[in-house]
Amino acid sequence: MNAPSPQSSLPAAAACAQPLVRFENVHKTYDERNWVVNDLNLEIAQGEFLSLLGPSGSGKTTTLMMLAGFDSPDRGQIFMDGHDISRLPAYKRDMGVVFQSYALFPHMSVEQNVAFPLNLRKVSAAERKQRVGEALELAQLSGFASRRPAQLSGGQQQRVALARALVYRPRMLLMDEPLGALDKALRERMQLELKSIHRQLGITFVYVTHDQDEAMTMSDRVAVFHNGKIEQIDRPEAIYNRPSSRFVANFLGETNLLDGVITGVGSTSASILLKDDNSIRDVPCHLATLAVGDPASLAIRPENVRLANPGEPALQARLVDSIFHGAHCNLRLTLPSGTPLTMKLNPGSLNRPLPVPGDTVALALPREHSLLLP
Structure with a gap:
């Protein structure tokens, strides 16, 4: 199964229309040696909520600043409605911007x-009052309306910055970590x-964040940045369930990665022999170019690992620790090879005693929830 292209993952209504914004082979450097943004190609649809997600230094904020007009590409072009805006001043771009600092x-x-x-x-007084x-x-x-910023809470100040960015009815709203200074509940x-x-x-x-939960909660699509490139762009659920690389799998949520060697290849799936001599067949894979003998990793989310039924093929693991989280327990386990593995377990769903640290546990890795990554 090949990783989806940016175009194929656009909302259905926008896929056949001209994008509102298009980045074409955009590069940006600040030291003439390293590309902060490296050959970026990106389409943004009219009306979508797109989050740029990634660690510090991955290029997401630089991309937003170039879109806003506060920075310019060193190579490549940025188009809006088909017109090149790469050198257009920020005040002519019809975009509202909200920063983490609010700048009130x-x-x-x-x-x-x-x-x-x-x-x-120079909007008239009557229209200004209405807007x-x-x-x-x-x-x-x-x-x-009559209060000063110092008399407001952090959340209220954030709303003022948002209202100020929206008051002149821009075509786009750009936000750079606007909720970063707020506590968890307010955020x-x-x-x-x-x-x-x-x-x-x-x-x-267009929303910049390093918080994966924030991106997953709000977005129509998420673009995951890594080393100045978009590693994957798609709907949140597609990226979560079918990451295109080890980086995306690790960055977006918690993922178990079990290393092994490819032992058989089909058109959309492959078989892998794990380090613990467990063979798992017909696992979905992103790359049809995987060949027998290639190193690969089986990726599976902790919530998809389950306790094996009697007689079912299983991996044997030793329980190291169990952490109670209310609705579920996080079990930290170790395979015989020393590979760590985490699973989420709902104690209420068990018809057997909960395992305790030191126990050997038989685990099942459902193929439909697994993925092979290079």
């Missing part, structure tokens, strides 16, 4: 902060509110 004016009221972009655009009121209502800040609530606002407005959102 402390001496201005909430209403004045939100109205600031309209003042720059500011609409933006404050959208951001659930109608009762805070999760704001994720749902951002998703709701996106649904109401229908404009294109």
Whole structure:
């Protein structure tokens, strides 16, 4: 099974239409030696919520800054509606931007902060009042118009920055880690509110984050960045269930990677002999180019590992530790080869005693939930 191309993973309505934005062979360097963004090709559909996900230094923020117009490509082009905007100034791009720092004016009221972009655009007083009121209502800040930023909580300040970015009705909203300074509970609530606002407005959102849960929660598509390139781009559930590489499998959620050697190859699946001499046949694989004798890894999420039934082919593992998480237990195990393995177990679903550290446990790795990676 070949990894999906960026075009094939666009929302169905957008796949046949011209993309709103297109990056074409874009490169960016700051030291003339290393590419921060390396030959980037990316299409962004009208109205989608696209998250750029990756570790620090992977190129995601530089990509956003080039899209916003705060930086320019050293090679390649960026198109919007088919027009080259690679050198177009930021103020001519019709894009709202929200940063992690919010960048609010402390001496201005909430209403004045939100109205600031309209003042720059010389919008009439009557229209300005109407738009500011609409933006404050959208951001659930109608009762805070006269307050100063210092009188607001972190979540409220974030909403002010959002209202200010939306008040002049941009075609796109770009966000760079806007929830990074918030505590976990507030961050999760704001994720749902951002998703709701996106649904109401229908404009294109491009969102930079290093938080995988954030990207999975809000996005129509996720682009996973690594070393200046997009390693994989697709719907969140497709990336989670069918990662295209070891990096994506490790970065997006927790994954068990069991090394071995390919012993047989089909058109969309292959067989692998693991280090522990366990052979698993007909496992789905991304690359049809895998050959017998090639090293490979079997990837399986902890929630898909289960206890084997009597008489079923199984891997033997020793339980090292069990960590209670309420709805499930995390079992940390070790295979005879020393390879670590994690599984999530629902104690309520067991019709047998819960294993304890030191026990030998028989494990089943369902083929339909496994994937072979090079």
